[in-house]
Structures are given as structure tokens and as C-alpha cells.
Amino acid sequence: MTGNAPSFAIEAVAGEGEGAIALQLAGDWVQGQTVPGFGALRDQLAGRELSQLQLQADDLGDWDSLLMAFLLQCHNYCREREIDLDTHGLPANARQLLAVATSVAPHQPPARRQQHWWQAGNPLRVLRAVRGDLRESLGFFGDICIGLARLCAGRANTRWADFRHFCYQAGPNAFAIISLTSVLVGMILAYLGAVQLQQFGAGVYVADLVVIGMLREMGVLMTAVVMAGRTGAAYAAQLGTMQTNDEIDAITTLGVSPVEFLVLPRLLALVVMMPLLVIYANLLGMLGGAIVSGGLGISMLQYISQAQEAIAVSHITVGLVKSVIFAVLIAIAGCRSGLYSGRSSAAVGQAATEAVVTALIYLIVADAAINIFFQHVEFW
Amino acid sequence: MSEPAVIEVQGLCMAFGSNVIQRDLDFRVERGDIFVIMGGSGCGKSTLLRHLLGLLRPASGDILYSGESFVRASQDRRAAMRRRWGITYQSGGLFSAMTLGQNIALPLQLYTRYSAGEIRDIVDYKLSLVGLGGYQDYLPAQISGGMRKRGALARAIALDPEILFFDEPSAGLDPISSRLLDELILQLKESLGATVVMVTHELDSIFAIATNSVYLDAASRTRIAGGDPRWLRDHSEQPVVRQFLSRELAPAGDAQSE
Ligand SMILES: Nc1ncnc2c1ncn2[C@@H]1O[C@H](COP(=O)(O)OP(=O)(O)OP(=O)(O)O)[C@@H](O)[C@H]1O
Ligand SMILES: [Mg+2]
Numbered sequence: 282m283t284g285n286a287p288s289f290a291i292e293a294v295a296g297e298g299e300g301a302i303a304l305q306l307a308g309d310w311v312q313g314q315t316v317p318g319f320g321a322l323r324d325q326l327a328g329r330e331l332s333q334l335q336l337q338a339d340d341l342g343d344w345d346s347l348l349m350a351f352l353l354q355c356h357n358y359c360r361e362r363e364i365d366l367d368t369h370g371l372p373a374n375a376r377q378l379l380a381v382a383t384s385v386a387p388h389q390p391p392a393r394r395q396q397h398w399w400q401a402g403n404p405l406r407v408l409r410a411v412r413g414d415l416r417e418s419l420g421f422f423g424d425i426c427i428g429l430a431r432l433c434a435g436r437a438n439t440r441w442a443d444f445r446h447f448c449y450q451a452g453p454n455a456f457a458i459i460s461l462t463s464v465l466v467g468m469i470l471a472y473l474g475a476v477q478l479q480q481f482g483a484g485v486y487v488a489d490l491v492v493i494g495m496l497r498e499m500g501v502l503m504t505a506v507v508m509a510g511r512t513g514a515a516y517a518a519q520l521g522t523m524q525t526n527d528e529i530d531a532i533t534t535l536g537v538s539p540v541e542f543l544v545l546p547r548l549l550a551l552v553v554m555m556p557l558l559v560i561y562a563n564l565l566g567m568l569g570g571a572i573v574s575g576g577l578g579i580s581m582l583q584y585i586s587q588a589q590e591a592i593a594v595s596h597i598t599v600g601l602v603k604s605v606i607f608a609v610l611i612a613i614a615g616c617r618s619g620l621y622s623g624r625s626s627a628a629v630g631q632a633a634t635e636a637v638v639t640a641l642i643y644l645i646v647a648d649a650a651i652n653i654f655f656q657h658v659e660f661w
Numbered sequence: 662m663s664e665p666a667v668i669e670v671q672g673l674c675m676a677f678g679s680n681v682i683q684r685d686l687d688f689r690v691e692r693g694d695i696f697v698i699m700g701g702s703g704c705g706k707s708t709l710l711r712h713l714l715g716l717l718r719p720a721s722g723d724i725l726y727s728g729e730s731f732v733r734a735s736q737d738r739r740a741a742m743r744r745r746w747g748i749t750y751q752s753g754g755l756f757s758a759m760t761l762g763q764n765i766a767l768p769l770q771l772y773t774r775y776s777a778g779e780i781r782d783i784v785d786y787k788l789s790l791v792g793l794g795g796y797q798d799y800l801p802a803q804i805s806g807g808m809r810k811r812g813a814l815a816r817a818i819a820l821d822p823e824i825l826f827f828d829e830p831s832a833g834l835d836p837i838s839s840r841l842l843d844e845l846i847l848q849l850k851e852s853l854g855a856t857v858v859m860v861t862h863e864l865d866s867i868f869a870i871a872t873n874s875v876y877l878d879a880a881s882r883t884r885i886a887g888g889d890p891r892w893l894r895d896h897s898e899q900p901v902v903r904q905f906l907s908r909e910l911a912p913a914g915d916a917q918s919e
Contacts, residue, residue: 312773319782345821347775350782353789374852381845382786387794525757525802624802627758 284309285342287316291325300332304355307340310348319354326358334359337370349378356383421617424540425548437541439549447550451512455558458511462503463495463562467569470494475577485579488587491570496596500563502648505607508555509640513615516547517636520619521629529620539620548612555608556601563600595660603651607644614640665728667692667824667856668713673722675708682708686722686884688875695850695857695870697890699905700877706860707751709877710828713858714748715739726824744772747817751828751860753809755801761788761812762797768819787815790845792838807833814842818849825849827859831866839863843870864908868894876902 287308294301310316334355341348352371356379359366368376400406431437474490520543523529532539567588574584615636622632666689673686682705690696698706711717713724715731724731726742734742748754755764765784769775775783788794791811793804801809810833817825825846831839843866849855861867867874867890874893876886878901886893886902894906904910 312775316779318778346783346786347779350779350786353786354782374848377848378790378852381841381848382789382794384841385789385792385794387789388796390795390798625757625800 284311284314287311287314287348289317289322291322294333294335300330301335302326302329302331302333303335303337305340306336306338306348307342309342310344310351312345312347316347316351319351319358322355323358331362331364333365333367335367335370338372338375339370341372344372344375349375349382352379353382357387417621418613418617421540421620422613424538425544425613428538428541428545431541432545437545438537439541439545443542443546444550447547448554450515451508451550452554452557455508455511455554456561458507459504459558459562460565462507463500463565464569464572466499466503467491467495467566468573470499470566471570471573471577475574475579479577484574484577485583485587487570487574487577487579488584489591491567491574492588492591493596495563495566495570496592496600498600498648498652500566501559501600501603501607502644504555504558504562504604505611505644506641508551508558508608509611509614509637509644512551513611513636513640514633516612516615517619517622517632518629520616521622521632524620524622525624525626525629544612544616544620547616548609551608551612552605555604559600559604563597599651599655599660603648606647606651610643610647611640614643664692665725666690667694667727668696668858669725669728670713671723671725673709673712673724674720675705675712675717676720681720681882683877683882683884686875686877688884688887690856690858690873692856693850693854694873695846696859697867697871697874698858698860698877699862699867699874699890701879701905704877704879705882706877707828710826710858710860714746714826715743744820745823746826747820747822747824748826749810749813749817749828749830751832753801753806753813755809755813755816757801760798760800761793761804761815764801764812765816765819768816772820783819787819788812790818791815792841807835807838810834811838811842814845821853823853823855825855825857825859827857827861829860829862831861831863839866842866846870864906867906876905 285308287306287310289307290305291302292305294303304322308314336352336355352368352375356366358364368379371379428437428439432439470491471487474494475484475487478484478486478490520529523543529539529543532542571581571584575581618632618636618639622628668690670686670688674684675682675686686709698709700706708717712719715724719732723733729738729742731739731742755761756767759767762781762784765787766780769780769783773780784797785794788796791814793808793811793815796804796808796812801812804812810830814827814830817827827846830846831842834842846857846859847870850857871890874887874890875884876893876899877883878885878899885899886897890906893902895903897903897906
């Protein structure tokens with residue numbers, strides 16, 4: 282870029298008393314030039330008894346926002362020190378822009394307390410945060426219970442249209458991915474078992490392994506994991522976006538509890554659809570097992586008769602009980618993250634992540650607990 | 662005309678599917694104009710703006726910038742033309758995950774060679790222009806609705822654009838801020854030689870600063886008047902336009918009388 286280098290110079294004003302200083306601006310104050318920073322001027326002015334600063338621009342060439350940014354800093358500097366700033370020497374445009382820019386005094390942000398990393402890791406603080414989290418979760422769970430009670434009493438503001446819509450989203454829309462995962466899980470179970478069992482010549486017991494494994498454990502767990510990623514995250518994103526658009530506030534001020542209006546239909550839809558999905562997943566898992574067993578030389582008839590023996594009401598019950606509990610956990614994790622999300626796009630993303638991560642943790646912990654429980658009551 | 666208009670709209674027809682919003686729009690925006698798009702709520706002002714910005718494709722017709730068709734321009738040409746624009750949207754459009762300062766610094770970082778320190782100073786200056794000096798470190802969610810509007814304006818003027826598009830810039834502002842905004846728009850026009858196209862319902866600011874306008878009618882779905890709004894208020898042949906500009910209700914029974 283050509284042009285004159287931008288610069289400034291200060292000189293005393295003749296005949297204007299002690300403290301008057303003229304600031305001569307010269308050259309092109311535009312992008313591409315190395316513009317002197319305001320710091321340089323402040324250094325030159327430091328230590329002087331100033332009462333007036335006269336801006337003069339006789340040799341000023343082109344200028345853009347850089348000059349204005351510089352002038353604004355001059356203005357703020359003068360205002361702090363109660364120096365009179367005379368802008369009559371500036372081009373008319375620049376003067377008026379400066380007038381607009383300075384018509385509102387700058388806002389002083391309140392001092393924020395710095396948080397150090399060692400404070401963030403302070404165990405007491407972490408405990409307090411966990412306590413807050415726990416309290417929030419319990420409160421949310423309580424709200425849901427109240428909402429359910431009101432629903433039973435027929436006084437909740439839950440819309441059946443919403444419920445049907447979410448049922449459709451959580452059920453039929455999830456068929457494809459559930460089919461894929463459960464067939465594959467069934468095949469994996471069968472393959473894993475067959476390789477071991479055939480060493481003892483007990484290959485036919487593969488059917489038992491697949492049936493019991495799918496019904497009690499893998500069918501419901503895989504379905505829950507898929508639904509946590511699919512539906513739990515969607516719930517969090519939906520509610521988080523509603524939070525950003527003030528929609529949750531609008532619902533609350535309409536006198537409707539967001540839990541009843543938004544959370545219950547989602548929760549109930551998932552609770553209704555999950556067991557159905559699990560039954561479907563179990564069937565497909567056994568089919569997957571049959572395919573692998575066929576490949577390993579076990580006839581279809583053998584597989585079926587062995588499977589028939591393995592299937593027991595207790596296994597199915599365990600799977601279904603788990604599926605209902607998991608559905609509740611996934612819905613709670615998703616809706617809670619969404620409902621308490623921040624109000625920015627990043628916060629909505631965070632809510633979705635949090636929904637999936639918490640749901641997975643809940644799932645694993647709950648699964649372990651339920652297994653231990655059934656072990657103790659010897660429900661086989 | 663020797664010099665092509667900054668924006669020229671020729672026979673523009675806007676539609677969503679088979680739902681025609683406005684048809685046969687023809688108007689010119691000259692350099693240095695403050696051009697106002699007027700009309701009742703829902704008549705298609707924001708839609709027209711989105712067509713001018715190339716966010717929507719016209720059903721038919723053309724939009725020329727300095728004589729060059731925007732509708733038929735290549736991607737690169739469009740990007741180059743857009744770089745000279747500053748835009749605010751009806752609901753702000755600030756990036757919610759960035760602070761106000763980062764929002765305004767973004768176009769500067771993308772398209773200029775200012776150093777980091779210079780960008781900081783310029784951000785400070787642009788925020789001061791809209792009366793938000795000192796709010797650099799606030800997230801959009803932490804400031805009021807009117808402040809978000811002004812923040813979006815500061816981002817729009819970050820690059821000292823040649824054409825400014827505003828969708829209802831003063832909605833939600835108090836009378837003083839809205840006066841200051843008018844003043845700011847005038848100053849920007851003067852100092853940058855910018856052309857301003859805006860959608861607004863604020864009669865005060867329309868009469869104070871607008872030099873040209875177009876009135877879109879919801880009933881007939883086309884432009885029914887255009888020109889200096891002050892002149893239109895007193896002399897328009899269309900009663901609807903005069904009523905709009907003088908805030909009168911249609912006389913009961915005979916809207917078409919006189
Ligand atoms: N994405 C869209 N799809 C279909 N129709 C739309 C879409 N956006 C807007 N419309 C329709 O276009 C019409 C004009 O909308 P527009 O937003 O342009 O109104 P407006 O004049 O800006 O109103 P306001 O003053 O209230 O902002 C409306 O009737 C609206 O229903
Ligand atoms: Mg609009």
C-alpha cells in the first residue's frame with residue numbers, strides 16, 4: 282500500500298496558557314499502514330499538566346476506523362483526567378462520528394472474581410457442586426412425580442398429540458437402527474459362545490447363550506444405548522433450543538408447568554416404546570444367533586428346540602423391567618439437561634452431550650444394580 | 662441514467678412454493694440513499710430483504726448490484742459482492758456462543774489485515790458507536806434484547822460496508838437510543854458514503870432520515886407506491902399509504918373514498 286505513514290506530534294499551543302497542547306495528526310490512517318498506538322501518545326503525555334488537548338488534522342490524509350478508534354481512546358483518556366478535548370480541528374465527519382461514539386458513557390463491567398485452576402479442583406468445591414447437581418436432579422425427579430400424580434388425577438396439562446408424536450419418533454422411527462444393532466449383537470454373542478462351546482462338543486448350547494444373553498442383558502442394554510444417543514440427545518437439543526428462544530419462559534408464564542407440558546409426554550412415550558423395542562430387538566437378536574449357528578453347523582431345528590427350552594418367563598420379565606427403568610433414566614437425563622441448559626448454541630450442544638453421557642452412566646450403574654438385585658432374590 | 666443504480670430490482674416475483682408473496686417489484690436504490698421498505702406486518706418485507714441478500718432465490722425477475730446481476734453471479738462473485746455489505750437480521754443474528762467483542766472481531770479477523778491490538782481498539786470503537794462501550798466481554802444471552810440489536814448493528818458496520826441492510830433496527834429500542842441510531846445511520850452514510858436499505862415501522866425515523874422508499878401492499882401483493890416518504894404522506898394517490906404514514910385507521914365503510 283502506498284501513501285504517507287500515519288503519525289502524530291504534540292506541541293504547546295502559543296498564547297493559550299500553560300496546559301494547552303495541540304495534537305497534530307498526519308498521514309493516512311488506514312488499514313495496511315502501521316498506525317501508532319494510543320500507548321505511545323499516553324507515554325508522551327504522561328507527567329504533563331494538561332488542561333486542554335486540541336486535535337488538529339491539517340495534514341491528515343485518508344482515514345478509516347483506525348483513526349476513530351484512536352480518537353475514542355483520546356476522548357476516554359481526557360474524560361478520565363478531566364481534560365478539555367477540542368475536536369474542532371477534525372474533519373466534520375470524524376467529529377460527528379466521535380460525537381455519536383461518545384454520546385453514551387462506556388459501561389464499567391463489574392469486577393469478576395478470577396477462578397484459578399487449583400480452586401476449580403478444590404475437593405470442597407467439587408463436593409458442593411455435586412451436592413447442587415444432586416439436589417437439582419432430585420427436585421426434577423420430584424417435579425416429575427408431582428406431574429405424574431396430576432396426570433393420574435386428570436389435571437395435568439399434557440397433550441396427547443405430543444405423546445403420540447413422541448411415540449412415533451421413539452418407536453417406528455428407531456426400527457432401522459435397532460434392527461441393525463440387535464441382529465449384529467445376536468451374531469456376536471453366538472459367535473463368541475460357539476467358538477468356546479464347540480471345544481467341549483457342546484456347540485448346541487449356543488442357543489441358550491444367545492437367548493439368555495439377549496433377553497436378560499444385551500437386547501435391552503443395546504437398545505437403551507442406541508435410544509440414549511438417538512432420543513435422549515434429541516430431547517436435550519429440543520428443550521435446550523426452546524430455552525434459548527424463551528419458549529420455556531413462555532410456557533411457564535402461561536401457567537403451565539414445563540415438566541407436565543414438555544417432559545411427561547417424552548418420558549411416557551419412551552416408557553411405552555422401550556419395552557416394545559426390546560421385544561423386537563430380542564427377536565432379531567435370536568435370529569442373528571440362528572444365522573451364525575447355521576454357519577457353524579448347528580441345524581435350524583436343533584437351534585430352535587434348544588432356544589425354546591432356554592426361553593423362560595423370568596428372563597423376559599427381567600429384560601422388560603430393565604427396559605422400563607432404562608427408559609425413565611434416559612428421558613430424565615435428556616430432559617433435565619435440556620431444561621437446565623444455557624441460552625447459547627454452544628450450551629445446547631453441551632446439553633446434548635451431557636444428556637448422552639449421564640444417560641450412559643445411569644444405564645451402566647442401574648444395570649449392575651438390577652442384576653445384583655435379581656441375583657439376590659434368585660429370580661432365574 | 663449514466664451511473665447504474667447501487668441496487669436495481671427488475672420485475673422481481675417472490676414466492677414460497679405456490680404461495681406468491683409479492684410480484685412485479687421494480688425499484689432502484691441510488692448511491693447515498695437511505696431506502697426504506699414499508700408495509701404492513703407480514704406483507705413480505707423481510708422476505709424482500711432476504712431476496713436482496715441472495716438468501717432466497719427469486720421466482721422470477723432479477724436483482725442488479727451496480728449493474729451486475731446478483732441472481733446469476735457465480736459463487737465467488739457473490740462472496741465478493743457480499744463482503745461490501747453489512748447486515749442485521751430481524752432477530753439479531755449474533756453468534757450466541759461468542760462474546761460481543763468476538764462477534765464484532767470476527768469479520769475483521771476474516772477479511773482485514775488489522776493487527777490483534779488494532780482489532781481490539783476498533784471493536785471498542787464500533788461498540789461505542791452503538792452505545793455499548795465496555796460490553797466486549799458479555800455474551801449475547803447476558804444483555805437485553807435492544808442491546809443485542811445494537812450489538813448486531815456494530816457487527817454489521819465492522820467492515821465499513823458500502824451497503825447496509827437493516828431489518829427493523831430500532832424495534833425494541835427506547836426513544837433516545839432510537840434517535841441515536843438514526844443519527845448513527847446518517848453519520849455512517851455521510852462518512853462512508855454508504856447506501857442504507859432498511860425495513861422499519863418507526864415513522865419518526867422514516868421521516869427523519871429516509872430519502873426514498875417502497876411500499877409493499879399485502880392485499881394486492883405488489884408495490885403500490887415509492888418515493889420520498891414525506892411526499893408520499895401528503896401526496897400519495899393511495900389512501901392506504903397515506904394512512905400508513907400518518908397512523909390513521911381506515912375510515913369505516915369507505916376505505917376507497919376521496
Ligand atoms: N420460510 C417461509 N416459508 C413459507 N412462507 C414464508 C416463509 N417466510 C415467510 N413466509 C411468508 O411470507 C410472508 C411475508 O413474511 P415476512 O417475514 O417477509 O413479513 P414481514 O413483512 O417482514 O413482516 P414483519 O413486519 O412482521 O416482520 C408471510 O405471510 C409468511 O407467512
Ligand atoms: Mg420482518
